[in-house]
Amino acid sequence: MGNLPTVLDVAEAAGVSRQTVSNVLNAPSLVRPETREKVEAAILDLGYRPHASARRLRTQKSSTIGIRLDPITTDGISGSILDRFLHALTEQADRKNLRMLLFTATGPDDEIAQFRRLSEGADVDAFVLTSTFHGDPRTEWLIENGQSFVTFGRPWGIDDMADPEHLWVDVDxxxxxxxxxxxxxxxxxxxxxxxxxxxxxxxxxxxxxxxxxxxxxxxxxxxxxxxxxxxxxxxxxxxxxxxxxxxxxxxxxxxxxxxxxxxxxxxxxxxxxxxxxxxxxxxxxxxxxxxxxxxxxxxPLDEVAAGVLELLTGAHGGRVHPEAAVSDPRHRLVAPRLVVRDGPSVIAGR
The missing domain is CATH 3.40.50.2300 (Response regulator)
Known part of the structure; x- marks a missing residue:
């Protein structure tokens, strides 16, 4: 088996400095889009993967995103949507060398307790919330405690399109x-x-x-x-x-x-x-x-997952900074599509 590609290999392939490659991996907002694209293409071509442990020591971050694993619904139908979202999110996070940490909670208060435990232990860098609702106490806690997070679902009950403290992705x-x-x-x-x-x-x-x-x-x-x-x-x-x-x-x-x-x-x-x-x-x-x-x-759950990761890793970094002039929108509203079928030929009534 040959030697694994290094940061220097990526830098040479992209025609940039080693520091530029490091910036693309750890602080992509510092790199011009066209340069970042060249580096990302070289990473993909070479199959380069940064060593997770070394990266954590260097950045003092875990490169880990926490998300609650929702309970199974009684009919097992609608709950499959969040399962598919979680799969898409995990798959796309892996391509960005990020890890997902799953946890369970019995309700919003228990989920907040899990936020506190995971953030105090530096186990995660950010959270993804699902199943948002009016007056959601989870987002309030995360904002008050300075945590990076993005929600799949709007922060219902407020002016969600322009709210300065929430980053969210939702389907229209x-x-x-x-x-x-x-x-x-x-x-x-x-x-x-x-x-x-x-x-x-x-x-x-x-x-x-x-x-x-x-x-x-x-x-x-x-x-x-x-x-x-x-x-x-x-x-x-x-x-x-x-x-x-x-x-x-x-x-x-x-x-x-x-x-x-x-x-x-x-x-x-x-x-x-x-x-x-x-x-x-x-x-x-x-x-x-x-x-x-x-x-x-x-x-389109792949688009939702991509939007969540953009808000977590892009210019916002999972947090809104009112004092910074960031032009990137704070939300992504994704268009769904209608799948038309002929309908069941036979179905038993009750």
């Missing part, structure tokens, strides 16, 4: 269900129902807004707000809840041409309740949607 849920509803309207459906989560869920409220926008548009359903009100039902997430919500929707609305849902779990429940006799579109494009064959909105 309103755009996703707006596209789904417009697709159904384009097929001739007019009375399009909506199955969503109870009000107060930032993510759920955002997706509901997309359905409403499409239904209220000049080329939409032509229904009044009063008529639209009977076409929506809120339910907890889960297949059984989705089936019950679909039955309630048909009882209160009468004729329903099609349904859009906040999750694939609710969508599967709706399909079971109707026996697949009307079109149903879910959200998350889980393996269940693909195997059964119903349409769903897909979250």
């Amino acid at each position: 849920g309103a755009a996703g269900l707006r596209d789904a509803t417009r697709h159904l309207l384009g097929t001739g459906a007019r009375r399009i129902g909506y199955l969503g989560w109870p009000e107060g869920s930032g993510t759920g409220d955002d997706r509901r807004r997309g359905w409403l926008q499409a239904m209220r548009a000049s080329d939409g359903s032509g229904l009044s707000d009063e008529q639209l009100a009977v076409l929506e039902v809120a339910a907890e997430d889960g297949v059984t809840f989705g089936a019950d919500a679909m039955r309630r929707l048909e009882q209160q609305a009468g004729v329903v041409d099609a349904v859009v849902c906040t999750s694939d779990s609710l969508a599967l429940g709706a399909l079971m309740a109707t026996g697949g006799r009307i079109p149903v579109i879910g959200y998350d494009n889980t393996p269940v949607a693909a195997s059964i064959g119903f349409s769903s909105v897909e979250q």
Whole structure:
């Protein structure tokens, strides 16, 4: 086996100094983009990987990102999204010579206790938060304690687009269900129902807004707000809840041409309740949607993971510095895409 490539090898291949290579690895914001690209190309070509232990001693950093491993959901459907995000994040972090440290927590307070333990022990340099919600105490603690972090999900309940203290990446849920509803309207459906989560869920409220926008548009359903009100039902997430919500929707609305849902779990429940006799579109494009064959909105998790790592390792370094003139946006809002399928040929009703 030949000798492993060194920093000097990378410097010679890129035509730069050894210090420039070191800056690209440890402080990329100091290097001009075109120079950084040359060095990164040389690193890739040579297969160079810095020695993690030596790097920690040199920078006094662990090169490690902490993230909570969410509990398994009861239906095992919607929870797969965070699993896929974690896989994408870990894979892309490895290419940047960063490590992921997984931990568990029973709730927000327990997660904060884990933040404290890991930061005091210098086990991690930054955190990634998922499943954000209104009044999230986790972000408050991280800000107060000067920790670097990025959230997958907006800091709901504040002016999240311009908030000076939060760095976040999210998928545009309103755009996703707006596209789904417009697709159904384009097929001739007019009375399009909506199955969503109870009000107060930032993510759920955002997706509901997309359905409403499409239904209220000049080329939409032509229904009044009063008529639209009977076409929506809120339910907890889960297949059984989705089936019950679909039955309630048909009882209160009468004729329903099609349904859009906040999750694939609710969508599967709706399909079971109707026996697949009307079109149903879910959200998350889980393996269940693909195997059964119903349409769903897909979250581009590779793009989300890339955005998270950009905010952690780029100009911001996981923290907002109001006194610094950093032009890089503090957030990334990623566009989802609608995956259209013919629908299940046969599905048993309940």
